[in-house]
Amino acid sequence: MVPPRARRPEPPRLAKPVDEVPDGSLAALRREAAGCRRCPLWRDATRTVFGAGPGRARLMLVGEQPGNEEDLAGKPFVGPAGRLLRELLAEAGIDPLQVYLTNTVKHFKFRMRGKRRLHSRANAAEQAACRPWLAAELDRLRPAAVALGAMAAHTLFGNRFGLLRERGRWQVPGPETHALATWHPSAILRMRGPDREAARAQLLSDLRTAAAGLDRGFARPSP
Numbered sequence: 719m720v721p722p723r724a725r726r727p728e729p730p731r732l733a734k735p736v737d738e739v740p741d742g743s744l745a746a747l748r749r750e751a752a753g754c755r756r757c758p759l760w761r762d763a764t765r766t767v768f769g770a771g772p773g774r775a776r777l778m779l780v781g782e783q784p785g786n787e788e789d790l791a792g793k794p795f796v797g798p799a800g801r802l803l804r805e806l807l808a809e810a811g812i813d814p815l816q817v818y819l820t821n822t823v824k825h826f827k828f829r830m831r832g833k834r835r836l837h838s839r840a841n842a843a844e845q846a847a848c849r850p851w852l853a854a855e856l857d858r859l860r861p862a863a864v865a866l867g868a869m870a871a872h873t874l875f876g877n878r879f880g881l882l883r884e885r886g887r888w889q890v891p892g893p894e895t896h897a898l899a900t901w902h903p904s905a906i907l908r909m910r911g912p913d914r915e916a917a918r919a920q921l922l923s924d925l926r927t928a929a930a931g932l933d934r935g936f937a938r939p940s941p
């Protein structure tokens with residue numbers, strides 16, 4: 719007798735819906751996004767910084783938007799914030815092969831100060847234009863998700879979500895799907911002294927909660 723196939727969990731739904739979720743594999747989405755012109759951010763950035771990680775990853779970490787180093791490298795979370803994130807993932811015992819890293823907005827937005835490119839926050843229209851890519855990544859992976867920072871949290875859970883109030887608690891943004899929100903590592907790097915230590919400990923604790931969620935089956939089973 720053929721054993722019943724495990725049911726695919728629904729992808730986490732975005733609180734802010736998209737008209738159409740692009741088709742295709744992650745590799746095809748990455749190629750298509752490389753030529754995206756849905757908003758003006760492509761003009762000044764070096765390249766699209768699409769998500770990266772194994773196609774069978776069970777945990778998706780969603781940041782805000784690429785920074786200067788990500789824009790140059792074409793990969794998410796390669797700068798100082800990414801280094802802190804990897805350090806904490808290791809401390810939380812999360813296997814990097816289970817993790818897919820991406821951002822809410824896929825192009826670097828900046829303003830010039832002298833020769834330096836300073837991060838500038840994507841506006842609501844730019845965030846909305848980019849949401850189909852994130853929706854497609856969630857649809858293909860059907861992971862448990864961790865929103866890093868307010869932009870990602872509001873995209874997943876809506877603008878009424880309070881990061882300070884609801885940080886680290888599982889939300890259910892769709893049938894049988896689980897996601898939580900926590901600090902963005904770059905916010906921690908901007909803090910100083912005891913605040914920084916406290917936020918680092920909270921991010922680590924929340925990543926441990928995510929790891930425990932994977933153990934409880936909050937994403938599709940491993941192959």
Ligand code: SF4
Nearest residue numbers: 754756757825847848
């Ligand atoms: S930021 Fe997103 S929507 Fe705008 S051009 Fe880049 S990939 Fe397309």
